Amino acid sequence: MDTPPRWFIGLMSGTSLDGVDGVLAHFSGQKCAVAQHASAPLAPDLRAELLALNSTGHDELHRAALAANALARTYAKVVHRLLDQAGLTATAVQALGAHGQTVRHRPQAFDGTGYTLQLNQPALLAEITGITVVADFRSRDVAAGGQGAPLVPAFHRGVFGQAGRTVAVLNLGGISNLSILRADGTTVGFDCGPANALMDHWCERHTGQPYDHEGAWARSGHVLPALLEAMLDEPFLALAPPKSTGRDLFHPQWLATRLAASAVGTAPQDVQATLAEYTALTCVQALSRHARDCGLLIVCGGGALNRYLMERLQQLAPTVRVESSDHHGLPPLQVEAAAFAWLAHQCVNGQTASLPAVTGARGERILGAIYPA
Structure with a gap:
């Protein structure tokens, strides 16, 4: 009897701020098969706020927290569309990878380690979707002396x-x-x-x-x-x-x-x-x-x-x-979302995903933080 595929979801909202792309995928070795793709635009006020948060401004912590909540809700809409299109329930998905929205990226700066900051609310996303969420993919590589990017x-x-x-x-x-x-x-x-x-x-x-x-x-x-x-x-x-x-x-x-x-x-x-x-x-x-x-x-x-x-x-x-x-094999708007589904797959299976030759980190690391369903 064939074992049903273990599904993963990848979500990507990139630097262009043109919206959220999501894919439902499964993996066999190094190969990726995408079964569904869905997208959603960012609401104009959220897009404007995320863009503004790339620069210093008034009451940033409060504004960033609320923007992260709104982004997680947009992510959840894409997740539900993917599940509806596939006729699946949340329990069929082992994990979803949600990159978040980068608003600062200064690796190795200031104190030698620097930081990278992606606005996200993975706990809320796990709560809304009922799916284990993997997020915060870049910071472990930065902690290991790397750039934290590119991860793909x-x-x-x-x-x-x-x-x-x-x-x-x-x-x-x-x-x-x-x-x-x-x-x-x-x-x-x-x-x-x-x-x-x-x-x-x-x-x-x-x-x-x-x-x-x-x-x-x-x-x-x-x-x-x-x-x-x-x-x-x-x-x-x-x-x-x-x-x-x-x-x-x-x-x-x-x-x-x-x-x-x-x-x-x-x-x-x-x-x-x-x-x-x-x-x-x-x-x-x-x-x-x-x-x-x-x-x-x-x-x-x-x-x-x-x-x-x-x-x-x-x-x-x-x-x-x-x-x-x-x-x-992969349409242009699916590649990066599929990469974050793969990163979630690597994390929950305890496998490394970073390449020190790419980021400059001291070694390979398991990337991501897990928020259980």
């Missing part, structure tokens, strides 16, 4: 790795991160720079739309060489891995400073075109620097749906085949 390269290796061939996986969320799955079996991963975070900010500010649909607005503009050069001078780009970043660095004021110095009076669509070029160029430069033998770049995250950005990646890397993760 080990998952990428299991899902997208190809024996004897170097493959790269590029996640274009709010921040771009690259996993290099080398032919010799080793894995490298790091953040490249901004992706949707700045492009979405600029698009919403000037068009009222939350994102640039298929990159059409960027396509209508022209790249501004002076602005591009000013952005390429960012010291983070020259750092050697391990490295990670977020809105702590790539925020609207970062862009405003470079605009003021190099592109006063330019058309907004030209800035959007330049931001898209910056995203594509920083990713391709990182790929060229760390994976010269790579012939395949698999792209996931919301940025994989930006046709203009995908075209720029391909044009800037003509010897590399650039493809959506859709062509490799």
Whole structure:
């Protein structure tokens, strides 16, 4: 008699703040099978509050606690949709992985250890759903001297790795991160720079739309060489891995400073075109620097749906085949959520999930804190 699959749920609300994606999945060895996908937008007031909490402000502790409660309720809606779609009850799910919303990420800063902070209320989520919740995936790696990010390269290796061939996986969320799955079996991963975070900010500010649909607005503009050069001078780009970043660095004021110095009076669509070029160029430069033998770049995250950005990646890397993760078994909006389902699977089974070569930690660690149903 066949044993029914042990289901896991993964939830992801990324730096782009475009909503919550969730998947229902099970695992066999290193392989992941997604049975259901569901999503929910963030309520406008919650999205605005989460964005504001990336910066210091009045009564932060109180506001952050209430935002975490609201986020947990949004997570719970996605969980219930997944269960309804699958015709399952909560008891069929062994655990769910809920990453939370990163509002500060300063590993190794200040006192040598630093911190990473994801707003979440996993106890409330466990209470509402009746499912064991695994959360707080990054802090153990930071405690072990690591960056706490990116956490997905080990998952990428299991899902997208190809024996004897170097493959790269590029996640274009709010921040771009690259996993290099080398032919010799080793894995490298790091953040490249901004992706949707700045492009979405600029698009919403000037068009009222939350994102640039298929990159059409960027396509209508022209790249501004002076602005591009000013952005390429960012010291983070020259750092050697391990490295990670977020809105702590790539925020609207970062862009405003470079605009003021190099592109006063330019058309907004030209800035959007330049931001898209910056995203594509920083990713391709990182790929060229760390994976010269790579012939395949698999792209996931919301940025994989930006046709203009995908075209720029391909044009800037003509010897590399650039493809959506859709062509490799997982649609772009499911990959990161599936990774957190896998991280929950690893945690509840007492298995490590971190890669010291990626984060710089002193060793492999079991990641996550468990909140029983």
